[in-house]
Amino acid sequence: MAQAYTDNRPQLQELIESLGESKVVTNPATIDNYRWDRANDPGAGIPIAVVRATSSDDVQTTIRFASSRSIPVVARGAGSGLSGGSSAVDGGIILSMENMRDIEINPLTRTAVVQPGAFNAEVKAAAAEHGLWYPPDPSSFEFCSIGGNIATNAGGLCCVKYGVTADYVLGMKVVLADGREVVLGGPRLKDVAGLNLTQLFVGSEGTLGVITEVTLRLVPAQRPPTTLVATFSSLDDSTAAVLGIASTMRPSMLEFMDHPTINAVEDATGMGLDRDAAAMLIIQSDEPAEYAAKEIEHIEALCNQHNATDIFATSDREEAEAVIAARRMAIPAVEQQGTVLLEDVGVPLPRLGDLVRGMEHIAQDRDVMIAVIAHAGDGNTHPLLVFDPMNEDQKRRAHIAYGEVMDLAVRLGGTITGEHGVGRLKRPWLVDSIGEDALELNYRIKKALDPQNIFNPGAVFDPAAIAQQDPAQSAGTP
């Protein structure tokens, strides 16, 4: 239960004196803007303050203050998270990185040194000024922060060929629970001196420390892609086509939208999508022209082989943009049909058909709408479970289905989260996804780095289970 707002300024006096009035927000109306991310976690608490840091020093000061008083700290980028990873915690401090967004591009080493609050799109734009490209492209790239991308190891549309955020993180600075800032990795393409702590922090969802700077790898600009759109009258045909394509080549995009999604987008845009289609694939090749033509030919043949009802290919940038805009529109379009619970389950590619089919059954059984979009080429789906927020029974059924979708993915050898993170919403399913032994290993590392559990408590890990983890107990004796 969330606490009521109280006057916390006396308790915060020392912090306010160190950082200055302007950086420590205690006014309830403003604080309210920082309590939720896009997951709208109903369990979000009421923090005692929001600190808007402008430097590493501010972050260190805040963490020292919090740590010495056992006050929880939830780091927050742009608040675009989809699993409740930056929900506020009762009595905690929200440490907002929104004012730390410097970007420095080094074209010689093809790296960017970036503060965590910078938006993904800002990094892309800064790189583009030098003819360079930062590939990871979550659909939210225009309003999500690099810090959040790293916290969740964000993916996106081009990841099927170009990899996820982790593949572009060479180093970082992190502030630990004791307030020290530690440098990990750096602008070196190869480095095996000591454990790979950089990669341990990628995807750690703010549970181990606060990232204050990252060094990202950039690559030369992407070549203009050729785009192919194919529709199918059968779900199974569409997922079989995905498997055929992904197992024989490397498209630079391989996206999927199902029948409910196509119709939601068509409702919202009237752009002329085929309302009868069971599924639609959007596929790109960004190889050099001659070779791209071959790849597109190969993709077309595979789509035909799997009974595509319509195929359309284009090298025209604007035509392609319109189709991809439809894909990026999918979530807002579906959101117009009700309140959405957004899933992020993934499976090994040969199980994609079983996953999509199984979700269709869950939708029928629970009588809720499930619209599925997917980064199909890497087996990562985003089922959107839609319910009428006024209909308590439907809401209850949607939440049951939300869990059933994760159970299904795990049964198929998959994961409960491909790129959004566990956050608070998926925490109960983590143990089923990775198993008790791996979870216990997670606890050991969490405890070793953040023994008081001040960093994002309640996200990813169960605080009670961490507390039980006894660091003095010999984990090495059988």
Added chain:
Amino acid sequence: MAQAYTDNRPQLQELIESLGESKVVTNPATIDNYRWDRANDPGAGIPIAVVRATSSDDVQTTIRFASSRSIPVVARGAGSGLSGGSSAVDGGIILSMENMRDIEINPLTRTAVVQPGAFNAEVKAAAAEHGLWYPPDPSSFEFCSIGGNIATNAGGLCCVKYGVTADYVLGMKVVLADGREVVLGGPRLKDVAGLNLTQLFVGSEGTLGVITEVTLRLVPAQRPPTTLVATFSSLDDSTAAVLGIASTMRPSMLEFMDHPTINAVEDATGMGLDRDAAAMLIIQSDEPAEYAAKEIEHIEALCNQHNATDIFATSDREEAEAVIAARRMAIPAVEQQGTVLLEDVGVPLPRLGDLVRGMEHIAQDRDVMIAVIAHAGDGNTHPLLVFDPMNEDQKRRAHIAYGEVMDLAVRLGGTITGEHGVGRLKRPWLVDSIGEDALELNYRIKKALDPQNIFNPGAVFDPAAIAQQDPAQSAGTP
């Protein structure tokens, strides 16, 4: 000081009974074959036994036995390590994975499930049967194991475009200090459920657990490359050309050999290399034909701009293989000139010239030969320090130079090891490379996972420093 051999069979009785006589080697002559890797660590100890495991069960049995008696365990793949990461430890057990080498390719998910003893070349060959490619290609690929590759996050020649071992590891099974086998990750291209423990184990050099199985990502076969060889009469010109190439495109190979290396290879092969050249670059493009031609043209222009004395390009496979064979011959060729201390330092690319120039000065100052080969495109160099083993003074000076090369790399913002690992030989320099705070974080994680320090003690970390690390001490209080 190494202990003398003693009869350890009584002490090992329980283990011998569990595993059977054939898997537990106690005969000194055979044990001797397992005491050193290619680093020939003079400090290698005398183990009480070599266990040649054939299954996960064997590994678990061995570790439970060792852990309950605080016996050190050094996991060993093919013994091709170059930093002493698998040197034997006095009184310890060498756990050899040489008989665990199953390889299973799944062409649909483009993954390989591999036991750690399989050679890199065997994985490549098995993948090739399905038209697939496992890119990481350390020069030792024909005689190094996948387990060792993962333990050191091995690199190679194609890494400049295709990344290092870590980029291809999707999951693994590891046996922990308490004998449990834990599954981490799996055949999923995206997965952010919990901390990324898979990547924590990559590059951990056997200090956290023993890998019993890995899931590797495969990609479609590489296109036939075009190869360009350029020679330079000035070192500075050659490193400037490297920077020009690597910062404007992505060659699939960008290798460097200096004057002493060229001459050593020419001595060994008489293949007609230019003995007067200060440096030689070997560069490849594996883009589709038309585009590769453009890339090679661009590379040629850059080499000319930096005063290349000779340029030769070929699309002929055999001609290219001959040149690359010269590069792969470099270490054995230089070894014909004396005993070699092999370095592995790396720097951010703009400092490559300073590094190579600085090493030349160290060679002059210490009057030892330093032959430099480099995966130049990612700033990773392998200086070979050559000395006459009979000349004690030269040997001493070579060892001083070995340290000075690492000091130089660190001063230039680099690393003491790009792809060989810290092992035992580079341990004294680790703190300078990553800093005290990052090292202390390493200790915390090591202690959390292996509290008795039974896994590869003495490698990477100083056992005394780990012992001092108190897990009960609150690391979170400032």
